[in-house]
Amino acid sequence: MKKYLSYLLVASTIFIVSCDEDLTETFAPGQLTEDVAIVTSTDMQRLLNSGYNILTNRTASVFTSVFTDEATKGFNNGGQGVSAEIVFNIFPSSAAPTAIWQSNYFALARINRVIARSSSIVAVDAADQQFIDRLKAEALILRAYAHLNILAYYSPNTKDNSALAGVLSDRVIGTDELPLRSTNGDFYTLIHSDLDAALTILATNTATAPAVFQANRNFAKGLKARAYAYKGDYTNAEIWADDVIATSGVNLATPAQYRQVFWTDNEPANVEVLFRLKRTVQQNTQDSNLHNGWCSIRPSVGGSPFYEVGRTLFNILDANSSDVRRSVIIAPSSIISSTWETDADYLGSDRLVLHKHGGVATGSTTAATSATNAFNNDHKVMRISEMYLIKAECRAAANDFAGVATAIDAIRDARFGSNQVAPSYANATAAWKGVLDERRLELAFEGHRFIDIKRLGVQAGISGLDRHPRDYDGLNIPGGNPVNLPLTSYKWALPIPQAEINANGAIQQNTGY
Numbered sequence: 450m451k452k453y454l455s456y457l458l459v460a461s462t463i464f465i466v467s468c469d470e471d472l473t474e475t476f477a478p479g480q481l482t483e484d485v486a487i488v489t490s491t492d493m494q495r496l497l498n499s500g501y502n503i504l505t506n507r508t509a510s511v512f513t514s515v516f517t518d519e520a521t522k523g524f525n526n527g528g529q530g531v532s533a534e535i536v537f538n539i540f541p542s543s544a545a546p547t548a549i550w551q552s553n554y555f556a557l558a559r560i561n562r563v564i565a566r567s568s569s570i571v572a573v574d575a576a577d578q579q580f581i582d583r584l585k586a587e588a589l590i591l592r593a594y595a596h597l598n599i600l601a602y603y604s605p606n607t608k609d610n611s612a613l614a615g616v617l618s619d620r621v622i623g624t625d626e627l628p629l630r631s632t633n634g635d636f637y638t639l640i641h642s643d644l645d646a647a648l649t650i651l652a653t654n655t656a657t658a659p660a661v662f663q664a665n666r667n668f669a670k671g672l673k674a675r676a677y678a679y680k681g682d683y684t685n686a687e688i689w690a691d692d693v694i695a696t697s698g699v700n701l702a703t704p705a706q707y708r709q710v711f712w713t714d715n716e717p718a719n720v721e722v723l724f725r726l727k728r729t730v731q732q733n734t735q736d737s738n739l740h741n742g743w744c745s746i747r748p749s750v751g752g753s754p755f756y757e758v759g760r761t762l763f764n765i766l767d768a769n770s771s772d773v774r775r776s777v778i779i780a781p782s783s784i785i786s787s788t789w790e791t792d793a794d795y796l797g798s799d800r801l802v803l804h805k806h807g808g809v810a811t812g813s814t815t816a817a818t819s820a821t822n823a824f825n826n827d828h829k830v831m832r833i834s835e836m837y838l839i840k841a842e843c844r845a846a847a848n849d850f851a852g853v854a855t856a857i858d859a860i861r862d863a864r865f866g867s868n869q870v871a872p873s874y875a876n877a878t879a880a881w882k883g884v885l886d887e888r889r890l891e892l893a894f895e896g897h898r899f900i901d902i903k904r905l906g907v908q909a910g911i912s913g914l915d916r917h918p919r920d921y922d923g924l925n926i927p928g929g930n931p932v933n934l935p936l937t938s939y940k941w942a943l944p945i946p947q948a949e950i951n952a953n954g955a956i957q958q959n960t961g962y
Contacts (some may be wrong), residue, residue: 452805453689454745455832456635458871459764461496462892480596482713482843483562483566487562487566487570488570488947489570490570490572490575490577490581490584491568492570493563493566493567493581493584494584495561496559496562496563496566496910497559497560497561497584497588497591499585499587500556500557500559500560500563500591501556501591501726501727502732503552503555503556504552504558504591504594504595504726504731504766505726505728505732505737505828506548506549506552506737507544507737507738507739507741507742507828508544508548508552508742508919509551509598510600510739510742510828510887510894510895511545511743511756511894511897512534512545512549512895513743513896513898513900513901514544514893514898515530515534515535515633515756515893516534516535516537516539516635516899517757517764517898517914518759518761518762518898518914518915518920518933519758519762519889519893519894519898519920520743520756520757520758520759520803520894520922521535521756521757521758521759521760521916521920522535522601522745522756522757522796522920522922522923523744523754523755523756523757523796523800523802524744524754524757524796524797525744525753525755525798526756527666527755529755529756530756535924536924536931537931537938537940538575538740539940539943539944540944540947540962541944541946541947541950541958541962542637542946542947543709543944544941545943546944546945546946547604547849547946547947547948548568549598549602549687549943550599550602550603550615550943550945550946550949551760552685553594553595553596553598553599553945554595554616554618556591556595557569557592557595557596557618558593558618558621560588560595560676560813561588561592561618561619561620561621562621562785563584563588564585564588564589564592565621567581567582567584567585567588567619572689572808575655575657578655579655579656580656582650582656582884583650583651583656583657583864585647585650586647586648586650586651586654586659586664587645587647587659587663587664587665587909588644588664589643589644589649589650589754590643590644590665590668590669591664592618592619592639592643592662593639593640593641593643593644593647593669593672593676593890594620594664594668594672595612595674595677596615596617596618596636596639596643596765597636597672597675597684598615599614599636600633600636600637600640600680600704601900602716602899602900602943603615603943603959604633604636604942604943605939605941605942605959605960606633607633607679607680607681607900607904608679608680608681608893608904609633609682609902610632610637610680611632611633612632613630613631613632613633613957613959614631614632614633614635614636615630615631615945616629616631616637616682617630617631617635617636617639619639620655627953627954627955627956628922628953628956629726629955629956629957630945630957637680639678640826641673641676643668644672644673644676646698648666648669648670649658649698651665651669651679651760652666655918661723661724662724662725662726662727662827663723664724664725666856667693667697667699667724667725668723668724668830668875670689670692670693670833671687671689671690671693671723671724671831671836672831673685674689674690674692674836674839675835675839676685677689677806677832678690678839678843679900679904680906683843683846683847684841684843684861685838686839686842686843687843687844688838689810689841689956690835690836690837690839690840690952691724691747691840693833693836693838694833694837694840697719697723697833698719699720699721699722699723699842699944699951700719700721700833701717701721701833701834701837701859701860701879702716702719702720702721703863704773704862704863704864704865704866706720706721706775707721707774707777707863708773708777708866709775710722710829710832710957711777711806711808711826711829711864712777712808712809712826713804714827719779721830721832721833721834722829722831722832722833723833723835723836725829725830726827727827728825728826728828729825730825731781732825733824733825734849734932736923738807738824738825738826739806739807739825739826739828740803740806740807740824740826741807741809742756742779742806743755743757743803743806743894744756744802744803745856746778746866747802747807747824748802748804748806748807748808749780749782749802749804749807750780750782750783750784750800751782752851753800754800754803756803757800757802757803758778758779758800758801758803759787759804759917759920760799760801760916760917760919760920761914761915761916761917761920762778762889762893763779763801763891764917765886765889766778766779766890767779767785768860769865770859771865771866771867772864772865772890773864773866774864774890774891774893775803775858776804777804777808778803778804778805778893778894779801779802779804780803780804780808781804782802783800783801783802783804784798784799784800785799785800785801786798786799789919790919794819795919795923796922796923797925799919803894805845805893805894806826806854806894807826829895834860834863834891834892835891837857837859837860838856838857838887838888839852840856841856841857841884841887842884843906844856844880845881845883845884845908846868847881848874848877848880849878850874850875850877850879850880853880853883853884854872854873854874854883854921855869855871857883857884857887858871858872858873860887860891861887864891868902873959877908878908878909878910881905881908881909881910882909882910882911884905885902885905885909885911886910887903888905889901902914902941903935903936903941906936907936911936911938913934913935913936913938914931914933914934916933936941939960939961939962940958940961942959942960943959944958944959944962945957945958945962946957
């Protein structure tokens with residue numbers, strides 16, 4: 450932890466050193482410390498904005514898609530993932546586990562300082578105090594969000610309170626500390642405590658209500674539903690999912706609005722999105738834009754896609770061309786072979802280009818290299834459809850198969866733009882499989898699939914990933930193609946990064962690494 454909580458932050462020419470102990474060390478006249486650098490609500494907001502920015506790291510979404518059965522090697526692949534995530538080679542020194550751990554803990558370093566300083570900053574008036582309180586509420590929500598991310602990726606079992614998650618970062622951690630990992634139970638306790646505290650503040654706060662790109666009440670409630678679902682506490686998960694559906698005022702998007710959500714970020718107010726991480730004009734760079742996690746230039750067949758949509762996922766989408774998710778996920782410039790099953794050059798003849806991030810409604814020459822904010826899409830962290838999917842999970846846990854169908858049918862009606870025949874499920878396994886399958890379509894390439902298979906695969910009766918054998922074409926793997934990763938693999942918990950272990954030799958590594 451010492452390594453990942455040490456940083457140099459530049460925000461409006463403010464330099465902040467790593468941890469509290471650093472503030473007692475000798476420093477030159479004029480050097481800024483937290484006590485003099487964060488003294489107003491504006492300073493707090495700038496520091497919190499830095500935390501928001503760090504959380505826009507795209508690694509989790511890209512890793513999840515490539516490691517699971519969402520994405521596969523693209524025809525313009527230059528070596529990305531072919532000896533690592535695609536073939537399930539993952540180690541403590543691997544880039545993805547390090548980046549996911551790092552981005553959440555880097556953000557927590559800022560977030561914890563906002564929370565700590567909120568009680569000592571002197572407000573200029575009553576309105577300023579309300580603003581400070583609102584910022585604290587946002588920080589508490591983000592702290593819960595980051596901890597839930599860490600638990601989901603690094604715990605071997607999200608439903609086991611005694612399993613280890615990550616390091617509990619509920620305060621600024623000193624440079625001389627070597628903290629151990631805490632249990633899921635400790636993580637869930639902090640997550641719900643932070644969310645409850647934030648909701649209490651926001652219930653009476655008179656400052657301007659947080660926007661959809663700020664941590665807000667709907668996001669806090671949705672996080673409680675998500676956390677309870679991860680834990681397998683479906684009684685409470687349903688309470689909070691129902692609350693968001695009934696009181697948020699946010700509606701499922703129509704097909705036209707769904708395209709706006711992902712391609713233009715200008716869907717009408719109170720449509721689909723509960724919380725998004727905002728991207729700015731200044732952040733429009735190839736190194737950090739979301740769509741550039743799958744393609745070098747733009748999300749089209751001419752935009753150098755090094756990852757493509759997996760064939761099995763495409764087959765499911767292509768069977769329902771009226772479902773807007775098909776046209777959102779698959780680029781119109783894709784080259785779809787009718788003989789893909791037997792093509793000698795499968796990668797060259799069948800080009801299934803991802804279009805969900807950075808796409809446009811029509812045409813085949815989508816561009817993402819503008820100097821403006823065009824195609825630098827916001828990250829959709831939580832949408833109202835997830836609440837319906839959590840509702841479906843809860844109904845499956847209660848053996849209410851009709852209830853599962855009702856929740857899923859609401860999403861399908863919205864995505865097709867017309868009334869659809871509701872699904873039916875003969876038994877509990879089929880109901881759980883229906884939930885997992887719908888999450889696969891609705892939340893594709895948004896960073897959920899790894900976690901969903903890990904926590905729902907057993908109930909859904911699947912043995913592991915669902916990649917098509919053709920997705921392994923051209924990988925040139927010594928000893929033959931790998932078997933799709935089974936649910937019994939230890940790799941459903943990411944390794945604690947080697948850099949963390951180097952800095953803190955006492956920290957516990959996950960089994961198998």
